[in-house]
Amino acid sequence: MRGRTFCALLLCLALAIGGCGGVENTASTGAAPDVSETSVPLSSALPTSEPSEPAEETEDTGIGGADGEDVDPVEEDTAPVDVPADDEDVPAETPSEDFETDVEGAIDAATAYWDYYFPTIGFTFEEPPISPYGPGDPAYCDGTEMALNNAFHCPSEEAIFYDENWMSEQYDAIGDAFVYMVIAHEVGHNVQYQLDLPYPSSIAYELQADCLAGAVLGNPDFVLIEEGDLEELMEGLAAVADAPGTPWYASDAHGTADQRSTAFFSGVEDASTCLS
Numbered sequence: 001m002r003g004r005t006f007c008a009l010l011l012c013l014a015l016a017i018g019g020c021g022g023v024e025n026t027a028s029t030g031a032a033p034d035v036s037e038t039s040v041p042l043s044s045a046l047p048t049s050e051p052s053e054p055a056e057e058t059e060d061t062g063i064g065g066a067d068g069e070d071v072d073p074v075e076e077d078t079a080p081v082d083v084p085a086d087d088e089d090v091p092a093e094t095p096s097e098d099f100e101t102d103v104e105g106a107i108d109a110a111t112a113y114w115d116y117y118f119p120t121i122g123f124t125f126e127e128p129p130i131s132p133y134g135p136g137d138p139a140y141c142d143g144t145e146m147a148l149n150n151a152f153h154c155p156s157e158e159a160i161f162y163d164e165n166w167m168s169e170q171y172d173a174i175g176d177a178f179v180y181m182v183i184a185h186e187v188g189h190n191v192q193y194q195l196d197l198p199y200p201s202s203i204a205y206e207l208q209a210d211c212l213a214g215a216v217l218g219n220p221d222f223v224l225i226e227e228g229d230l231e232e233l234m235e236g237l238a239a240v241a242d243a244p245g246t247p248w249y250a251s252d253a254h255g256t257a258d259q260r261s262t263a264f265f266s267g268v269e270d271a272s273t274c275l276s
């Protein structure tokens with residue numbers, strides 16, 4: 001998955017060194033993108049299940065799966081061979097360059113999309129600050145230190161925070177689409193706040209953010225979908241879905257995997273459905 005703006009920069013570099021994973025970028029020329037081989041049309045993968053209609057109001061509790069129980073652990077290489085002892089000095093949790101690049105791409109894509117979309121409905125999008133946090137650099141919302149292994153939007157600060165180590169682990173375990181989904185979801189919460197969108201319950205609030213994320217990631221003018229991204233998105237939505245049996249009225253309920261994917265793909269189809 002690539003942000004269009006970022007990919008224009010990446011492609012120049014990639015072409016110089018002989019390849020860009022098959023991605024064809026045409027943003028700089030204004031021509032239609034060549035998506036015949038490397039792009040998966042998200043709109044072709046619409047699920048058919050319908051979300052339930054809960055009716056209780058609660059606060060945002062992050063992207064979901066915050067306790068890590070529902071998220072696949074990062075596979076570890078348990079058989080290091082020929083690694084000099086000196087290499088052990090390298091911090092194991094330093095995010096990779098690609099991870100940081102994809103975080104920037106995800107932020108650029110989501111904010112650029114809403115910069116474009118807001119004027120079409122008579123508003124101006126105010127880009128929220130989006131910051132990493134971690135064990136040595138905690139994030140706060142309303143004076144409360146936020147839990148690790150999560151990403152969240154803080155309404156009172158109109159700001160978004162993500163646990164950098166957690167997101168990097170999921171990036172390694174699931175793929176870059178997970179990062180794009182999480183960022184687009186949290187920016188979706190900011191969109192809800194800026195537009196003062198009504199919602200009847202915690203689940204409805206979360207599913208609306210999933211829908212808004214789908215609007216961003218499903219727009220080929222802003223995001224290029226690469227081979228494997230759809231599977232990563234579905235795995236990512238499942239990873240942050242509620243565990244089976246979670247009551248819809250639970251204060252931290254986000255929705256089942258089916259509910260979340262249905263909401264996401266309704267946004268892929270038509271962003272305006274998210275706002276109603």
Ligand SMILES: [Zn+2]
Binds near residue numbers: 060185186
């Ligand atoms: Zn959320």
